[in-house]
């Protein structure tokens with residue numbers, strides 16, 4: 001079964017803690033909030049373009065990537081999912 005938001009977040013928390021060789025997440029966390037923020041803006045634009053021009057499946061793929069980069073930013077800021085849900 002595909003992972004959901006919570007499962008991905010738990011996986012990324014573990015990557016940040018254990019820092020395995022070759023982890024893109026670790027590299028992004030080391031690069032910091034400025035670089036993570038740029039990636040969020042890039043992925044958000046790709047969601048927009050896919051939604052308008054590339055169809056549902058491509059939009060879903062881009063949205064998944066945006067969610068990943070938002071989770072990396074959450075980790076960089078030490079924010080847990082519950083810190084986000086309380087604002088919904």
Ligand SMILES: N=c1c2ncn([C@@H]3O[C@H](COP(=O)(O)OP(=O)(O)OP(=O)(O)O)[C@@H](O)[C@H]3O)c2ncn1[C@@H]1O[C@H](COP(=O)(O)O)[C@@H](O)[C@H]1O
Nearest residue numbers: 008011012015022023024025026039042064065066068069
């Ligand atoms: N879900 C994702 C995920 N979504 C997007 N991305 C990253 O975001 C990039 C987005 O693609 P682009 O088209 O923008 O590619 P790009 O321009 O070459 O991106 P850059 O690497 O240059 O930033 C991908 O190349 C990945 O580097 C992700 N990287 C990791 N994950 C998952 O996160 C978990 C931990 O990954 P690692 O830390 O790499 O082990 C694993 O379960 C992965 O599947």
